[in-house]
Amino acid sequence: MNANDIKQLARDLGADLVGIASAKTLNAFPPDPRYPQTPENISPYVKSVIVIACHIPVAGFRAKHNIAVQYLDMLVLRRMDRIAYKIADHLEREGHPSFVTAAQETDWNLKTASYGRLSTRHLGIEAGLGTFGLEVNILSPEFGPRLYLTGILTEIELEADTPMTEQVCIGESCARCLHSCPTDAVLHFGIDKRNCAVEAQEFGYMTATDFFRKYIGASNKEKKEMIKARDLFGFWQGLLRVVGSFGDCPRCLAVCPVGNDYHAYLAEPQKVIPEKTPEKVSKQKSFKEARKNGDEIDGLNDWNIRWVGPEGYQGIVARQLQDFKKAQKEHSEEDA
Ligand code: SF4
């Protein structure tokens, strides 16, 4: 089996995007060298990581409530895990031991935040599927940030893809993700994970432990009230359907103008960002100035620039939009 066979198999099984990263490169470039999320820390035999992505159906981002995306997230993750498992199983039957990583997991020995044994967004970038956005989601040219990724760790040496060097994210002059963020968690090619978790993991682990800590210290009367709290229903729903535990806030995904799905279905409904404030606009301005002045910016330092796109923004979204409009015109002429 070679890299092309594997990619074809992934597409046949339903993956929207597929790329390959070499374990050697991933071991050499951990996202944060202080807490290395590397294949070698999982298995010393892994030689390649096959990265697949499945997009979140765009209809969810046109809905009036976040619930649509929250439920779709779970369905996409389940589907993606099944595809990844089938690829791993196929490889193993061909004589190449392989396994799948959990797309959403946290290793508490690394950091006390959502921080898995591997970072799927970094895997995707190393496999050539996209680059970081201002909010450090991976942005693929095809679907912007509206996707999930997972990795298949395999002992077969496959030809690896190379990371994109062009920055897919429009950057500081766009900052629509920053404008839309309800908790102002978007940093300069970085994220305040705690602030993000307030909206994105409304009923996540920290909310649950907080609730039960308070419950233990509460009086009997307070306990009776707490049993009826909306939080408890949120946890129950989270256990049942995962909804509320992660991926709860779709705002920065919905407004990102990268991707043909955006041009086709989101440009109009997401044009106006109600959460935009003068404070956020002035934060955007400070980002623009910092980049222009060449100030030290953590997210763009010598180590991190690899995942942002060292060539900077070269107009990929404008080119994509032109192609999209051209294709649309051709379709309407054909239909006429
Ligand atoms: S998921 Fe929501 S809260 Fe988190 S950065 Fe994006 S917009 Fe902000």
Ligand code: SF4
């Ligand atoms: S909304 Fe704009 S600034 Fe934010 S990630 Fe997308 S392209 Fe980049």
